[in-house]
Amino acid sequence: EAKGAGRKTWCFYASDMNERIIQRNQLERDLRQAIKEQTLHIVMQPRYHISSGRMIAAETLVRWYHPVRGQLGPDLFIPIAEETGLIHPLSAWIMRSACLEALTWENDVRVSVNLSPSEFRRGDLVAKVRDVLQETGLAPQRLELEITENVMLEDADRALEVMHQLKALGVRLAMDDFGTGYSSLSYLSNFPFDGLKIDRAFIAGLGESASSQAIVEAVIALGSALDLTITAEGVETAEQLEQLKRLGCFEAQGYYLDRPMHPEELRKAMKRAQPVGERS
Ligand code: C2E
Ligand code: MG
Ligand code: MG
Numbered sequence: 001e002a003k004g005a006g007r008k009t010w011c012f013y014a015s016d017m018n019e020r021i022i023q024r025n026q027l028e029r030d031l032r033q034a035i036k037e038q039t040l041h042i043v044m045q046p047r048y049h050i051s052s053g054r055m056i057a058a059e060t061l062v063r064w065y066h067p068v069r070g071q072l073g074p075d076l077f078i079p080i081a082e083e084t085g086l087i088h089p090l091s092a093w094i095m096r097s098a099c100l101e102a103l104t105w106e107n108d109v110r111v112s113v114n115l116s117p118s119e120f121r122r123g124d125l126v127a128k129v130r131d132v133l134q135e136t137g138l139a140p141q142r143l144e145l146e147i148t149e150n151v152m153l154e155d156a157d158r159a160l161e162v163m164h165q166l167k168a169l170g171v172r173l174a175m176d177d178f179g180t181g182y183s184s185l186s187y188l189s190n191f192p193f194d195g196l197k198i199d200r201a202f203i204a205g206l207g208e209s210a211s212s213q214a215i216v217e218a219v220i221a222l223g224s225a226l227d228l229t230i231t232a233e234g235v236e237t238a239e240q241l242e243q244l245k246r247l248g249c250f251e252a253q254g255y256y257l258d259r260p261m262h263p264e265e266l267r268k269a270m271k272r273a274q275p276v277g278e279r280s
């Protein structure tokens with residue numbers, strides 16, 4: 001009786017696992033193909049200076065329109081790209097596309113790109129960034145690289161060295177999703193960051209939980225003390241933006257201000273150039 005049930009369970013898990021492996025392998029094959037045929041695309045989400053309403057930067061986010069499964073988000077395929085090494089050609093393509101896009105803007109809005117921890121593990125990240133800057137001719141200070149805390153956890157000494165080399169190229173570095181990882185405050189002062197993005201989980205809690213507000217306040221104070229540009233991520237309401245303004249946060253990004261959009265759409269938005277504060 002019990003034996004039979006046990007075997008049944010085992011069979012269930014085995015076929016479930018097989019199913020997942022098959023799906024994953026299929027996705028890997030499709031991703032390889034998509035990178036080769038360049039059928040992935042980028043969207044860009046503006047980031048604004050809160051008090052003046054000026055657009056400061058636009059973050060590059062990769063998208064995949066899968067022939068069968070439809071639009072897939074990066075959380076689904078970036079992990080596969082990392083496991084398989086496909087992240088390297090993919091992210092070189094994303095960075096180049098982002099820089100070329102920024103060159104078409106008739107302003108000095110910066111462009112930011114997300115880096116994966118696995119790119120830090122490989123020895124050629126600095127050369128890759130240098131090559132992209134050289135090939136495209138984008139002024140280095142207009143490129144910002146977003147790095148999550150994991151990068152520093154894996155091999156802090158190595159990460160520190162790579163980050164100093166990146167700074168020597170003239171690019172800006174921002175810590176992404178701040179508050180969600182395990183990084184200690186010492187990382188912030190020891191690593192050459194220019195900016196820090198407060199994870200949207202804390203912004204979502206503004207006006208709802210006293211602890212979120214306390215954390216956001218503390219991060220803003222810390223950021224000012226360390227001379228970091230603080231960005232609030234995931235701003236979804238007017239109230240959140242108002243609070244952030246009151247708390248002295250510099251910059252904001254989120255659906256309330258703009259959704260990630262196609263590069264052509266962003267170019268049009270830049271031509272209209274309406275400050276955030278003056279929206280309906
Ligand atoms: P991230 O770098 O923290 O990017 C911000 C994410 O929050 C994006 O999700 C964006 O669409 C979403 N977002 C923006 N405003 C709001 C808002 O107001 N509310 C909510 N709920 N969400 C908002 P997305 O595009 O799905 O990207 C997820 C993550 O995938 C990114 O987090 C980043 O870590 C990674 N990623 C995206 N593009 C790339 C890429 O080109 N390379 C690498 N290595 N990672 C990428
Ligand atoms: Mg980011
Ligand atoms: Mg983030």
Ligand code: MG
Nearest residue numbers: 114148176177
């Ligand atoms: Mg993230």
